[in-house]
Amino acid sequence: MDLDGFRAGLDEWLAREMPALAPGHRGAGTLDEQVAQLAKVKRLAYDAGWMRWGWPERVGGLGGSPLLRAYLGEALTSADLVEPGIYSMTEVLAPTMVDYAAPELAAAMVPRLLRGDETWCQGFSEPGTGSNLAALTCRAARGEDGWRVTGQKVWTSLAQYARRCVLLTRTGPPDSAHRGITALFVDMDTPGITVRPIETIHGAAEFCEVFFDDVPVPFDRMLGAEGQGWSVAMDLLPYERSTALWHRGAHLQHRLGRLLEEAAADALDPVELGEVVQLLAALRARSRATQHRMAAGGRLGPETSVDKVLLATAEQALFDLAQGALAGEMLLADDPVGARWRSEFLYSRAATIYGGSAEIQRNIIARRLLGLGEDR
Numbered sequence: 001m002d003l004d005g006f007r008a009g010l011d012e013w014l015a016r017e018m019p020a021l022a023p024g025h026r027g028a029g030t031l032d033e034q035v036a037q038l039a040k041v042k043r044l045a046y047d048a049g050w051m052r053w054g055w056p057e058r059v060g061g062l063g064g065s066p067l068l069r070a071y072l073g074e075a076l077t078s079a080d081l082v083e084p085g086i087y088s089m090t091e092v093l094a095p096t097m098v099d100y101a102a103p104e105l106a107a108a109m110v111p112r113l114l115r116g117d118e119t120w121c122q123g124f125s126e127p128g129t130g131s132n133l134a135a136l137t138c139r140a141a142r143g144e145d146g147w148r149v150t151g152q153k154v155w156t157s158l159a160q161y162a163r164r165c166v167l168l169t170r171t172g173p174p175d176s177a178h179r180g181i182t183a184l185f186v187d188m189d190t191p192g193i194t195v196r197p198i199e200t201i202h203g204a205a206e207f208c209e210v211f212f213d214d215v216p217v218p219f220d221r222m223l224g225a226e227g228q229g230w231s232v233a234m235d236l237l238p239y240e241r242s243t244a245l246w247h248r249g250a251h252l253q254h255r256l257g258r259l260l261e262e263a264a265a266d267a268l269d270p271v272e273l274g275e276v277v278q279l280l281a282a283l284r285a286r287s288r289a290t291q292h293r294m295a296a297g298g299r300l301g302p303e304t305s306v307d308k309v310l311l312a313t314a315e316q317a318l319f320d321l322a323q324g325a326l327a328g329e330m331l332l333a334d335d336p337v338g339a340r341w342r343s344e345f346l347y348s349r350a351a352t353i354y355g356g357s358a359e360i361q362r363n364i365i366a367r368r369l370l371g372l373g374e375d376r
Contacts, residue, residue, distance in 0.1 A: 042116030060111035073247035088244030121162035140169035159208035181229030202346035238300030263325035279314040302368040319348040
């Protein structure tokens with residue numbers, strides 16, 4: 001199916017099925033409600049075929065360009081049907097499963113994620129290492145029947161809901177850096193796993209600490225080969241900073257439109273408004289080019305750090321503008337509209353941290369794109 005046909009058919013389906021798709025809170029609500037709403041929308045979209053387009057047939061997809069997936073995410077987030085951050089986890093994790101999991105494992109598992117039957121999480125960050133993945137210490141030791149994992153992860157999104165985890169572990173010597181990392185696909189109900197949610201500044205327990213105490217993982221749950229975990233991570237992270245950002249950019253454009261409707265005209269600083277419009281336009285143009293490069297068969301790499309820097313800058317500028325224009329509603333009102341703007345403003349403070357901090361992204365741009373040398 002081509003993009004024009006997909007867009008026309010999806011828009012017609014969304015208009016027809018909106019009563020079944022739309023929740024009372026229209027994309028807001030508690031985290032529990034958002035996760036349940038995402039599962040419902042994915043299930044309905046999968047059963048109707050829309051969620052399967054853009055994915056290979058070998059994992060339950062219907063084939064076609066990844067641009068179809070990009071438009072689906074744009075349509076769902078712009079209609080306030082799903083929260084863009086948790087929706088993006090599919091785009092972050094499923095492509096790497098397709099690329100690195102054994103074919104039979106990918107065929108069995110990816111449809112469960114696409115249909116919303118399962119939530120997955122990403123076990124990368126650790127206390128004390130942050131964005132420095134090469135310094136991770138969560139250890140996987142060889143046993144007779146598989147790996148035994150011991151260690152801790154932190155800032156693991158949606159771990160309390162997750163059935164599976166894409167986990168980075170140290171299987172080489174402690175000083176082996178990126179060469180001694182192996183990626184595993186772990187069932188979260190395995191004995192020895194403890195999940196502790198972390199409440200963030202905007203009042204939701206989106207992140208978790210995850211503890212692994214001698215957790216058994218079969219050898220056939222490796223993603224790629226032993227010691228290939230760094231390649232898995234480098235395959236995954238650009239998706240976190242590309243397709244997923246297209247969805248979030250669409251959401252930010254939608255929220256700007258709502259801000260123009262809900263704020264008094266004289267409450268919006270025209271200079272700040274112009275800056276937000278320009279930043280969103282730059283983000284969307286850059287992100288569109290990334291989607292088309294991926295659709296043409298190009299591999300994503302360090303250039304997606306530019307997309308991430310643009311996203312963080314645009315997101316914070318938008319909600320700074322909203323905070324100035326809707327200060328009373330955000331700070332004093334208990335109504336859902338004011339509460340949502342307040343929550344989004346607080347969450348936007350993390351835009352320069354989540355998905356790789358702004359400092360790390362600028363270092364990548366400097367070293368790997370501009371050739372400005374190593375860190376000192």
